[in-house]
Amino acid sequence: MKTKIAVLTDLHFSKSANPAIPERHGEFADILLLRAVRRLNRFIKPDLVFIGGDLVDRPNPGEGRELLPELKKIIDLLEAPTIVINGNHDPEIGVFKKIMGKPADFLDINGIRFVPFFDPERPGYNAFRTPEEIARMRQLGAEFNGPLVSLQHVPLFPPEPEANCPYNYTNADEIIKVMREANYVLALSGHYHEGFAKLDHRGMSYIAGPALCENRFGYTVIEIDERGKASCLQENLAMPEELRLVDCHVHTRLAYCNENMDIAKSISLGQMFGLDGIVISEHSAHLYFNLGNYSRSLNYLEGLEASEITDRTPEYFSMYAAEANTFCRLGMEVDYDCRGRKVIRQDAWNKLEFRNGSVHFMDLKNPDMKAIEKEFLFLNEAALASGIDALVHPFRIFRRRGMDLPRHLFAPLVELLKRYRCAAEINYHTNEPPAEFFRMCIENGVKLTLGSDAHNLYEVGEFYPHLKFLREIAPDYEIPDLLIR
Numbered sequence: 001m002k003t004k005i006a007v008l009t010d011l012h013f014s015k016s017a018n019p020a021i022p023e024r025h026g027e028f029a030d031i032l033l034l035r036a037v038r039r040l041n042r043f044i045k046p047d048l049v050f051i052g053g054d055l056v057d058r059p060n061p062g063e064g065r066e067l068l069p070e071l072k073k074i075i076d077l078l079e080a081p082t083i084v085i086n087g088n089h090d091p092e093i094g095v096f097k098k099i100m101g102k103p104a105d106f107l108d109i110n111g112i113r114f115v116p117f118f119d120p121e122r123p124g125y126n127a128f129r130t131p132e133e134i135a136r137m138r139q140l141g142a143e144f145n146g147p148l149v150s151l152q153h154v155p156l157f158p159p160e161p162e163a164n165c166p167y168n169y170t171n172a173d174e175i176i177k178v179m180r181e182a183n184y185v186l187a188l189s190g191h192y193h194e195g196f197a198k199l200d201h202r203g204m205s206y207i208a209g210p211a212l213c214e215n216r217f218g219y220t221v222i223e224i225d226e227r228g229k230a231s232c233l234q235e236n237l238a239m240p241e242e243l244r245l246v247d248c249h250v251h252t253r254l255a256y257c258n259e260n261m262d263i264a265k266s267i268s269l270g271q272m273f274g275l276d277g278i279v280i281s282e283h284s285a286h287l288y289f290n291l292g293n294y295s296r297s298l299n300y301l302e303g304l305e306a307s308e309i310t311d312r313t314p315e316y317f318s319m320y321a322a323e324a325n326t327f328c329r330l331g332m333e334v335d336y337d338c339r340g341r342k343v344i345r346q347d348a349w350n351k352l353e354f355r356n357g358s359v360h361f362m363d364l365k366n367p368d369m370k371a372i373e374k375e376f377l378f379l380n381e382a383a384l385a386s387g388i389d390a391l392v393h394p395f396r397i398f399r400r401r402g403m404d405l406p407r408h409l410f411a412p413l414v415e416l417l418k419r420y421r422c423a424a425e426i427n428y429h430t431n432e433p434p435a436e437f438f439r440m441c442i443e444n445g446v447k448l449t450l451g452s453d454a455h456n457l458y459e460v461g462e463f464y465p466h467l468k469f470l471r472e473i474a475p476d477y478e479i480p481d482l483l484i485r
C-alpha cells in the first residue's frame with residue numbers, strides 16, 4: 001500500500017504585489033491555494049496534505065493576522081487530513097496556532113508517522129532544532145513500529161552531498177543522526193522557493209517543495225511505500241507553455257452563477273498560468289433576461305419574443321472593452337430557445353470574435369425519452385446551424401439531471417459537428433466529459449476546444465484533467481493537433 005502526500009508551501013499571501021520581488025505572486029495566493037485544494041480533492045486525492053509555512057508574506061503590522069483566516073477557510077476545504085506549520089514570514093507561533101488551530105503532536109497514516117516541528121530561526125534564514133525537540137523526535141520514533149517523516153519549514157538535509165540549497169539547520173548533522181537511529185525515512189520542507197528534488201543519502205530522503213506563489217506554481221506529490229521508500233513527483237498549477245493552450249470559456253461578473261469573476265484578473269491569471277489566450281464568454285440568456293425571468297426559463301420558453309427583455313449586452317461589451325488586451329477575445333456562450341432560435345440579437349452576434357453554443361434547457365420532464373432525444377438533437381443542430389465555433393459541454397445536460405447519457409446519440413452528434421465544421425468542448429465544470437464521444441470526435445476529425453467554464457477565478461486555465469483526459473483517449477496524437485487554433 002502506498003501513502004500519498006501532497007506538499008503545498010510558501011504561499012506568501014499579501015494584499016498587494018511585492019514590487020521588489022516581481023516573480024512572487026503573493027497577491028494571488030488565495031486563488032492559487034484554492035486551485036490547488038480543488039485539484040487535490042477532485043483528482044489527486046492524497047492521504048495527507050502538508051502545508052509547509054510562509055502562508056503570508058508580511059506578518060506585521062497585522063496584514064498577516066488579517067489574511068491568515070482567509071487561507072484557513074480554504075485549507076478547511078481539503079478533504080484529506082492536513083498538517084499546517086508556520087514559516088519565518090508568518091505571525092509568531094502563538095498567534096499562528098490560534099488562527100490555524102494547534103496541530104497534533106504527530107499523525108499516523110497507513111502505518112507511517114508524520115511529525116511536525118515548529119523550530120526557531122537562525123541568522124541567514126537557517127533554523128535550529130532544540131535539544132527538547134530532538135528528544136521528542138527520538139521518543140516518537142522509539143514508541144512507533146514503522147517509518148517516520150519529519151515535517152519542517154526550513155530544508156533539513158545532510159550538509160555533505162550537494163543539495164544546491166543555501167539554507168539548512170545549523171545542527172543538521174545532529175538531527176539527522178537521531179532521525180536515522182529513530183527510523184525516520186524522509187524530511188519534508190519548504191522555505192527554499194526553488195525547492196529541490198528528492199535527495200537520497202544513506203537510506204534517507206530529503207525533499208524541499210517549491211513555492212506555490214512563484215512561476216510555475218509548483219507543488220509536490222510524494223508516495224511512500226510500507227517499507228518507507230519514497231518517490232516524488234513535481235507538478236505545477238501552470239499549464240505547459242509549449243502546448244499554447246487557450247481557455248475558450250471564461251465567465252464574467254455578469255453571470256448569475258459567478259462567484260468572484262473579474263476580466264482583468266482572469267487575464268492576469270491566464271498569463272500567469274502559461275496560456276496563449278482566453279475567450280471571455282458570457283451566457284447570452286443571462287444578458288437578455290433578468291434573474292427572475294431566467295429562473296422561470298423564459299429564455300427557453302419564449303426566447304427574445306418574451307415581453308420583458310433586459311438587455312445587458314451594452315454593459316458586457318463596454319466592460320470587455322475596458323479590460324481587454326491582445327491576450328483575450330470577445331465571445332459569448334449563446335443559448336437557444338425551444339424553437340431553436342438563438343437568444344442573442346444579430347448586432348451583438350456580429351460583434352463576437354468567438355461563439356460558443358450550448359444547450360442548457362430542454363423539456364426533460366417529458367416522459368417520452370424518444371421525444372427528449374429528438375429535442376436534444378434538434379437543439380444541438382440549431383446551435384450548429386447558427387454558425388457557432390464550438391459546442392460547449394456536449395451531453396452535460398443529462399449528467400446534471402442525473403440521467404444516463406444517451407450513448408447512441410454520440411454518433412449522430414459527431415456527424416452534425418463534422419457537417420457544420422464545429423469544434424466540441426472538453427469541459428469539467430460540474431461535468432465528466434464522455435471519453436467514447438470524444439474518441440469518436442477525434443477519429444472523425446472534429447476539432448476540440450478546452451474550456452474551464454470558470455465561474456470562480458481559481459478555475460481560469462485549469463486544464464489538469466483536460467490534458468490527462470486527452471493523453472488517455474488519444475495517446476498517439478500531439479495535443480495541439482487536436483485543438484482549434
Ligand SMILES: [Fe+2]
Binds near residue numbers: 054087088089153192
Ligand atoms: Fe521561509
Ligand SMILES: [Fe+2]
Binds near residue numbers: 333
Ligand atoms: Fe454552459
Ligand SMILES: [Fe+2]
Binds near residue numbers: 249251333453
Ligand atoms: Fe459556461
